[in-house]
Amino acid sequence: MKKMSVFGIIFVMAFMMVSNPLTNEFISKIKGNSLEVSIEKDSLYHEIVLNSEKYKVPASDAKIDKIWKAIPGYNGLKVDIEASYKKMKESGEFEEEKLVFKQVKPAVHLEDLPPAPIYKGHPDKPMVSFIINVAWGNEYLPDMLATLKKHHVSATFFLEGRWVQKYPELAQMIADAGHEIGNHSFTHPDLKVSSAAKIRQEMMKTNGVIKATIGSSPVWFAPPSGSYRDEVVTIAAEEKMGTIMWSVDTVDWQKPSPDVLINRVMSKVHNGAIILMHPTSPTAQSLDRLIIRIKQKQLQINTITELLKEERSVDSFSMEKMKDHKKD
Structure with a gap:
């Protein structure tokens, strides 16, 4: 009860x-x-979903170009719907400038391609690289390194093996400054006409002395004077190195005036450019102005490794750049 x-x-x-x-x-x-x-929420979320497709930028696969040989891939972009919704939910309205993007990897990567030389990065990547071949010109290195440091620029230095053996302290100084170190052969021969055994010996001996000096082996190889045949590229790949050429040449070994050098580079510089230089007086004198001019074109300057990465150089993708991309 x-x-x-x-x-x-x-x-x-x-x-x-x-x-x-x-x-x-x-x-x-x-x-x-x-x-x-x-x-x-459903209305705003639905609007973001509906609009997301028109902002999509497809990934670009790595490929072998008939002229430019190996071209790295480049990440695509798609709207991160959840993150975009979180940024817009306070106002409850769709706002284009609050869209958040995430990167989408390509299906074909540089490492999927057969061995081929690389002359430039992806044409949509707003970045360039300085490659600095060193077999002489010690007196100009301190000024060049100071200028690179001043502008927070990292370059890729391709060092001749016998030069490293003779000047290990300079090689270490370059590495300690945060620059990437590449292989530029041991004795600077014409590899296009060298035997396969000679080619491999030049690469391996240089890798050995560089590793003994700075503690790591190069992953990039630059043929002396840009002279090579297909077998050179294949042997470099077997030695775990990619072969690097260039798309813009300072021709600084001819000792042009700084103004001529700067105009030569700026008339040809482009997205993905690989810019060849050496430690020379005109390069040391023009480097400061050259870096400023390149950055004014909204181009970053970084190592070969960074240039050839598929990741976009900035996380945010502005609407202005997106529109430019769509026009192209």
Whole structure:
């Protein structure tokens, strides 16, 4: 009986609460607010989904070009719907400038391609690389390194093996400054006419002395004077190195005036450019202005490794750049 009485009291109290007009009003408000928020979220979310397709930028696969040989891939972009919604939900309205993007990898990567020389990075990547071949010109290295440091620029130095053997402290200084070190053969021969055994010996001996000096082996190889045949590229690949050429030449070994050197580079510089230079007086004198001019074109300057990465150079993708991309 006591249990029955307790249940009866609970039933009556529950009935009164449910039947209470104030309770009904409270529940209605909660339901209404929830429904309103749900509708608002669904509407905004749906709008982001509908718009996302027109902002999509497909990934670009790595490929072998008939003229430019190996071209690295480049990540695509798609709208991060969840992240974009979170940025817009406070206003509850679709706002183009608040779109958040995430990168999409290509299906074909540089390492998937057969061995081929690389003359430039991807044409959509707003970055260039300085490659600095070193077999002489020690007196100009300190000024060049100071200028690179001043502008927070990292370059890729291709070092001749016998030069490293003779000047290990300079090689270490370059590496300590944060620059990438590449292989430029041991004795600077014409590899296009060298035997396969000679080619491999030049590469392996240089890798050995560089590793003994700075503690790591190069992953990039630059043929002396840019002279090579297909077998050179294949042997470099077997030695775990990619072969690097260039798309812009300073021709600084001819000792042009700094103005001529700068104009020569700026008339040819492009997205993905690999710019060849050496430690020379005109290069040391023009490097400061050259870096400033290149950066004014909204181009970053970094190592070969960074240039050839598929990742886009910036996480955010502005609407202005997107529109430019669509026009192209």
